[in-house]
Structure formats: C-alpha cells, structure tokens
Amino acid sequence: MKRTAVEFRNVTKSYGDKVVIDNLNLSIPQGHIVVLVGPSGCGKTTTMKMINRLIEPTSGEVFVFNQDVRKPDRAELRRRIGYVIQQIGLFPHMTIAENISLVPRLTNGKKGHDLTKIDQLLELVGLDAASYRDRYPAELSGGQQQRVGVARALMANPPIILMDEPFSALDPITREQLQDELIRLNEELHKTIVFVTHDMDEALKIADTIIIMGGGRVIQQGSPDHILRHPANEFVRGFLGEKRLSSHRSHTVADVMLPNPVKMSRYKGLAEAVQTMQRKRVTSILVADQDGRYRGIADTSDIYKRFHEESMTLGDVMRTNVPTLLPEMPLSEAISQVQNAPFGHVPVVNAEGKLVGLMTRASLVDLLAKPYLEEAMASGE
Amino acid sequence: MVNEWLTTFADRWTDIVDSSLQHITLSLIALFWAILIAVPLGILLTRYRKLAGLVMGIVSVLQTIPSLALLGFLIPVFGIGSVPAILAMVAYALLPILRNTYTGILDVDAPLLEAGRGMGMTRSQQLRMVELPLARPMIFAGIRTATVMTIGVATLASFIGAGGLGDLILRGISMVDTGVILAGAIPAAVLAILFDLLLAWVDRMVTPKGLRIRKEVN
Numbered sequence: 001m002k003r004t005a006v007e008f009r010n011v012t013k014s015y016g017d018k019v020v021i022d023n024l025n026l027s028i029p030q031g032h033i034v035v036l037v038g039p040s041g042c043g044k045t046t047t048m049k050m051i052n053r054l055i056e057p058t059s060g061e062v063f064v065f066n067q068d069v070r071k072p073d074r075a076e077l078r079r080r081i082g083y084v085i086q087q088i089g090l091f092p093h094m095t096i097a098e099n100i101s102l103v104p105r106l107t108n109g110k111k112g113h114d115l116t117k118i119d120q121l122l123e124l125v126g127l128d129a130a131s132y133r134d135r136y137p138a139e140l141s142g143g144q145q146q147r148v149g150v151a152r153a154l155m156a157n158p159p160i161i162l163m164d165e166p167f168s169a170l171d172p173i174t175r176e177q178l179q180d181e182l183i184r185l186n187e188e189l190h191k192t193i194v195f196v197t198h199d200m201d202e203a204l205k206i207a208d209t210i211i212i213m214g215g216g217r218v219i220q221q222g223s224p225d226h227i228l229r230h231p232a233n234e235f236v237r238g239f240l241g242e243k244r245l246s247s248h249r250s251h252t253v254a255d256v257m258l259p260n261p262v263k264m265s266r267y268k269g270l271a272e273a274v275q276t277m278q279r280k281r282v283t284s285i286l287v288a289d290q291d292g293r294y295r296g297i298a299d300t301s302d303i304y305k306r307f308h309e310e311s312m313t314l315g316d317v318m319r320t321n322v323p324t325l326l327p328e329m330p331l332s333e334a335i336s337q338v339q340n341a342p343f344g345h346v347p348v349v350n351a352e353g354k355l356v357g358l359m360t361r362a363s364l365v366d367l368l369a370k371p372y373l374e375e376a377m378a379s380g381e
Numbered sequence: 382m383v384n385e386w387l388t389t390f391a392d393r394w395t396d397i398v399d400s401s402l403q404h405i406t407l408s409l410i411a412l413f414w415a416i417l418i419a420v421p422l423g424i425l426l427t428r429y430r431k432l433a434g435l436v437m438g439i440v441s442v443l444q445t446i447p448s449l450a451l452l453g454f455l456i457p458v459f460g461i462g463s464v465p466a467i468l469a470m471v472a473y474a475l476l477p478i479l480r481n482t483y484t485g486i487l488d489v490d491a492p493l494l495e496a497g498r499g500m501g502m503t504r505s506q507q508l509r510m511v512e513l514p515l516a517r518p519m520i521f522a523g524i525r526t527a528t529v530m531t532i533g534v535a536t537l538a539s540f541i542g543a544g545g546l547g548d549l550i551l552r553g554i555s556m557v558d559t560g561v562i563l564a565g566a567i568p569a570a571v572l573a574i575l576f577d578l579l580l581a582w583v584d585r586m587v588t589p590k591g592l593r594i595r596k597e598v599n
Contacts, residue, residue, distance in 0.1 A: 054499055079501035089496040093514045093589035103500055136591035152500075162499070 004066070005030040005160055005192035006051055011060030013046055013216075020046050022216040024060070029209065030159070031190040033183070037203040038213035039239070044196045047213065048162050051194065052081045064160065079103050082153030082161035082191075086169050089149050090137040096122070096148050097133045103156040121151040126181065143174035150182070154189070163195045167202070179206050200240060204228070212236055253334050254327035256367045257348045257357035263288045266295050266315030270303050273314050277303075284345050286355055287318045294355040296320040299343050324349040327356050331367075334359060389560030396549065401568050404545035407463060407538060408531045411470030415527055419475045420520065423482025424508065433483060440479055443472045448534050452541050466543030470534050474527035481523025485516030518588045525580040532573045536565075546572070 006028040013021035021043045028034045036044040049055040050062050053074050062069045069077055090099050097118050098105075104114070119129035125147040137145055146166055153161050167175045183206055186193060197203055203210050204224045212219045212227065212235075220232040228244065231237045263286040264273060277285055277300065285303075287295040296318030306312045324347045325334050338346050338359050348357040390397070426433040446454075451472065455465035489512050497511050513520075539547025549565025552558075585593075 049499075052499055054495065075501040075503050077501070078499055083496065083499035085492060085496050085499070089492065091493065091497075091511060091591075092595050093591040095591070106501055106503075106506055136594045138591060138595035 003030040004028065005064065006194065007063040007066075008047070008050070009061045009063070011047075011050065011057045011062060013043075013050065013055065014058050020216050021050075021057070024216070024218065026211065026218055026221075028192065028194060030192050032208035033186055033193045033195060033206055034209045034211060035195045035197060035203040035207035036211050036213060037197055037200060037239075038219075040198055042213040043216040044198075044213045045164060048164060048194055048196050051160070051162060052078045052083060075106070079107060079156060080158050080160075082156070082158040084146075084149045084153045084161065084163040084166045086165055090145055090152075092137050095134050095136055096127075096140070099137065099148060100152045100155050102152060107156075117155065118151075121154055122148075124154070124185070125151045127151075141174075142170050143178060146170065146178060147181075150178075150185075154191075158191070160192045160194065163193060165197055166195075168197065168199070175202075182206055200244070204244070212239060214239075251331040251367065252327065253325050253329045253331060253348055253359060254357070256331065256363045257325075257327065257359045258363060259357045261286050261347075261355070261358035263355060264314055265290065266313060266318065268314050269310075270307050270312050270314065270317065273298065273303055274307070284343050285314070286347055286358060287314050288355045292354040294324065294347055294349045294353060297322050297345065297347055299345075322347065325359055326350065335364065338364065386560040386563055389558070390564055393549070393561065393564050397546075397564055397568055400544065400546045400549055400565065401572065404532070404535050404547075404569065404572060407467060407543060407545055408470065408528070408535045411467045411531050411535070412474055412524070412528055414467070414471045415474035415478055415531070416524060418471070419478035419523075420482050423479045423520075424486060424512075426479075426483050427486045427512075437480065437483070440476045444476045448473065448537050449540065452537060456541060461542040463538070463543040466535070466538035466541055470531050470538070473534050474531050477526040477530070478520070478523040481526075482516065482520045485519030485523075486512045488519065489515045514589050515592070518584065518592065521580070521584050521587055525577065525584060528576050528580055529573050532569070532576060536569050 004027045006026075008024045008026040011021055011024040011026075012019065024043075024047065026047070036047060038044050046055055050057050051064065051069065053069055064077070064081070072080075091102075094102070097115075100118050100121060118133065122129040122132055127144060127147055132140070132144070132148075137148070140148065149166065153163075167178050170178065179202060182193070195203075195206065207224055209221065210224055210227050211221045212232075214235050220227060220236050222230075227236065228240065231240055262276065262280045262282050264276060266287045266289075273285055277283070284297055284299040286297050289295065295315065298314055298318040302317045302319065303314075306317050319342075322342065323337060325337060327348050327350055334346075338344065338361060344361040346359045347355060348359055350356050422436070426436055443451075448469065451469045452465065455468055459465035459468065493515075494507060494511060497507050502510065535543075535545050536547040536550065538545050539551050546565040546569040550562050550569070551565075553561030553563070553565060
C-alpha cells in the first residue's frame with residue numbers, strides 16, 4: 001500500500017455564490033507524478049493551490065502526509081513543498097544561483113545555502129553549472145529558465161513538488177524535452193509531483209496517475225492506460241477525443257480485415273490464377289469453395305515454382321498449413337500472428353470454416369491512420 | 382560687461398560658496414525627510430490600497446499650490462527661517478517619490494510575487510527580496526525628479542529668510558546688479574544639472590544587474 005502524500009477531505013471552495021470546488025475528496029499517492037487535467041475553469045489550479053495554502057478552502061480539510069495544512073506556519077509549509085510556475089517564476093534581479101538557493105536563504109538568511117548543492121542541481125537539470133551559475137534569467141532561453149525553475153523547486157529537497165502548467169509557454173520541441181527529463185528525473189528522485197495542465201497529451205505522457213477534473217469535481221482518476229481504455233463518461237471521452245480513444249479501443253480482427261479478398265476455386269489452373277493476381281494487383285490468392293469454405297492460400301512463389309506443369313491446379317500448390325484467425329479474435333492477440341505470417345497475410349476463417357476476410361500488415365496500418373483520415377474527411381479536405 | 386560680471390564673481394566668491402553650501406544643505410535635509418516619509422508611506426499604501434487615492438490626492442493638492450504661496454501659508458505658523466522653508470520643500474518633494482514608490486511596487490509582476498509566496502516568503506521577505514529591488518529603479522527616478530524640484534524650490538526659500546543661492550538673486554534684483562543676480566542664478570542652475578547627472582549615474586548603479594541585462598536583451 002502506497003503512502004498518501006496529499007489528501008483532500010470534503011473540500012469546497014466558493015467565491016460568493018460561485019462554487020469552484022465542489023466537495024472534493026482526493027488522495028494523491030506518494031512518489032508518483034500525478035497530473036490534474038481538465039478544461040480551464042475546472043478547478044485544477046485551485047485544487048493545487050490549496051495544497052500549499054495559496055488558496056484556502058471554504059470548508060473541508062487538506063492533509064499533507066497526514067498533517068492538516070493549517071497546522072504549520074504558512075511560510076513554513078510552503079518551504080517544505082516545491083513550487084514551479086510558468087516561465088516568469090524566476091526573479092529577474094537574482095542570479096541563477098541566487099534563484100535556486102532561494103528557499104534555504106528564506107529559512108537561514110543570506111549565507112544559508114550549500115554552493116555545491118546548487119551546482120549539483122544545475123547539472124541534474126542539464127545545465128553546465130560553471131557557465132550558468134552567475135548568469136541572470138534574462139540571459140537564458142525559456143527552456144533553460146524552466147530547468148532552473150525545476151532545480152529551484154528541488155533545492156530544499158521537498159518530498160512534494162507542485163507544478164502549475166510549467167511547460168505551457170515553451171515551444172513544442174523544448175516542451176517535449178522537458179517532459180522527458182521530468183519523467184527521467186522522477187524515476188531517480190521519486191518525488192510526489194502534482195502537475196497541473198490543460199493539455200491531455202502532456203498528461204498522458206508524463207502521468208503515473210491522471211486526475212480528470214470538471215466543474216470542480218474529480219471526474220475520473222486512474223493510470224493513463226486505464227483512462228484510455230475505460231473512460232468514465234461522455235465528459236472524459238470528449239476531453240480525450242476520438243483520436244486518442246480509437247487508438248486504444250479494443251478492436252477485433254473483423255474490424256480491420258479486408259472483407260472481400262481475392263479468392264478462387266482450387267480447381268482453377270495456375271495460368272488463370274496468375275492472370276487474376278495481375279489484374280487485381282495482389283501477391284497471394286486465397287483458395288475457397290463455391291460455398292465459401294476455406295481451403296488454403298497460395299503465394300506468387302508457390303505458383304511460379306510449379307508454373308511449367310500445365311496440369312497443376314491451385315489446389316495442388318496452395319499451402320494448407322498457414323494459421324488462420326477467427327473474426328472475433330481481439331486485435332491485440334492477432335497482431336503477432338500477422339507479423340509472423342509467411343507473407344504477412346493471414347486468412348480470416350469463421351467457426352464454420354468459411355473464409356470471411358484477409359488480415360494483412362497493411363490493415364494494421366490502416367487502423368492507425370483511420371482517425372486521422374476521418375478527421376481530414378470531416379474538415380472537408 | 383562680461384568682465385564686470387567676472388569681477389563680481391571673484392569679489393563674491395566666498396559668498397557664492399557659502400550660499401551654495403547652504404542651498405545644498407537645505408535641499409538635502411528636505412530630501413532626507415521627503416524620502417523618509419514618502420518611501421515607507423508609498424509601501425504602506427500598496428498594502429492599504431483603498432487609502433492610496435485619498436493620500437495621493439492630498440499630496441497632489443500640496444503640489445499644485447504655487448511655491449511662493451505655500452511659503453506664505455507657512456509663515457503665520459512657523460515664522461520665517463529654514464524650518465518653514467524645509468517644510469515647503471518636503472511638501473513638494475513628497476509626490477514624485479510617493480507616486481513612484483507606489484506604482485513601482487504595484488508594477489511588480491503578480492505571478493512573480495505569487496511564486497515568492499508559494500515558495501514560502503514572508504510578507505517582509507517579499508518586500509525586501511522582490512518588491513523593493515524590482516521597484517528600486519522606479520523609486521529612484523522619483524527621487525531624482527524630487528531632487529531637481531527641491532533645488533529649484535530652495536531658491537525661493539530666501540524669501541522667508543532661509544538663505545541659499547536665492548539670497549544672491551534677491552540681493553542682485555534689489556541692487557539692479559546683473560552680476561550679483563547671475564552669481565546666484567548660475568550656480569543654482571549648475572547645481573540642479575549637476576545633481577541630476579549625479580543621480581542619473583547613481584540610478585544606473587542601483588538598478589539590479591539582472592534588470593539591466595533584461596533591458597538590453599529586449
């Protein structure tokens with residue numbers, strides 16, 4: 001059982017008549033990256049700021065490691081919780097080293113910090129200590145500034161770090177980089193990171209646990225995979241978007257197979273088979289009876305090997321030992337078979353032994369591309 | 382004619398130096414008090430913003446009273462001499478310093494303050510470590526304006542017997558002696574310019590390095 005780092009009990013926050021957080025109960029496990037995600041105005045930032053008391057709840061209680069956040073002195077509490085905000089969070093009149101050492105300096109006065117720790121942290125977030133230590137924020141790019149912001153939050157070694165849309169103002173490439181590094185960093189440090197974002201892709205990428213909020217409530221909490229596979233309701237589905245959902249929805253073989261593969265009777269001659277294959281532009285041909293009963297599959301090479309023997313029919317050259325798939329088989333199980341199949345082609349045969357379709361590697365690619373194609377169609381292109 | 386003036390300058394050299402020193406002393410005393418009152422008051426007003434309008438209004442009214450008239454008002458209460466003169470000068474110097482302190486602190490980015498608060502700064506640490514350093518250039522610009530104004534007003538202080546370079550100007554006017562007038566007027570003008578330059582230099586010195594870089598980068 002994981003320890004609980006942060007817990008909300010019946011927390012409500014209202015401004016006048018407007019209820020922003022509606023009886024919130026939430027528990028955040030220790031050592032995870034927990035992402036609060038939701039549309040703007042859903043209460044995610046308010047929720048986060050109640051952890052370090054930048055916002056006080058109207059009613060209810062917030063606990064950090066089982067201690068009521070109202071117990072310690074407010075400044076004291078905040079120094080024990082790292083805080084990273086959007087890129088403007090660095091103090092422009094302080095050097096990088098001064099910015100990073102801020103929290104210890106708040107507690108212990110001017111010289112109350114460890115210089116080697118500053119260098120270590122700079123290196124940890126991927127900045128060369130010697131060349132950045134004495135610079136000012138204005139001399140750094142947005143991405144570098146945010147790295148410093150992360151280093152600053154780590155300086156006092158807090159078990160919990162709050163991050164309020166820290167990467168939202170960065171360009172996409174830098175954002176990806178910093179997301180990757182945050183994941184890497186926390187595999188090392190095991191902090192409890194409460195991360196607020198409105199970007200679902202970001203949430204899915206970095207989160208161990210996602211908490212989807214809407215209208216001041218928790219709509220769903222779970223691992224990214226769980227949420228993708230089992231969205232709780234229409235709100236979550238809408239927020240995730242069809243594109244992300246369909247790539248995770250469980251498909252069956254029948255959903256993606258080619259329903260009308262090129263097929264011929266086993267009594268047809270090889271020359272005729274070649275003609276048909278040329279006309280239909282395929283490299284293998286399925287062999288079935290008139291009533292649709294599956295008999296086998298023949299590839300170009302099977303046919304050409306025996307082509308000169310005029311008495312040969314498809315029935316003589318076809319392979320009958322190729323594995324087949326049932327149409328209702330889940331795609332996840334079928335994928336490896338398709339990958340290992342001799343020509344990347346696997347016949348789909350139903351329980352009555354009738355040929356119903358053909359699975360190819362191309363059908364898998366089509367599946368991946370489908371949502372994008374639909375999107376393109378919908379936008380009228 | 383110029384020769385005549387130069388002789389007057391030479392003759393009255395000790396007078397000029399004495400008056401200048403008196404002028405500077407008066408101005409510095411007035412500035413000292415103005416800063417001592419206006420900067421804390423400005424900070425206070427950022428904490429009690431509802432009062433800001435009222436206080437700022439009163440100080441602005443003080444500023445609109447013509448300087449000579451203000452000196453006149455002070456005589457019945459404080460008599461003549463340097464005390465009422467300094468009071469009048471302080472009254473004038475208050476507004477630029479107060480206004481710049483107030484707006485300088487309010488101009489500090491709100492997210493930056495929240496970052497500080499979120500990291501556990503106390504109210505006074507916020508003021509000392511964030512607000513004042515960032516507002517310093519602005520506050521200093523106010524002090525600079527006040528200084529130049531004060532040196533100007535100090536010239537009028539002679540009307541109520543506070544001394545200073547105004548003495549020479551007044552004496553020159555009554556004697557209809559251009560040389561004596563200039564012996565007061567030129568040093569007064571030079572003083573104002575000199576102090577302005579000096580403060581411009583100090584201004585650069587007090588601007589935190591990180592902010593100077595920010596300006597250059599932008």
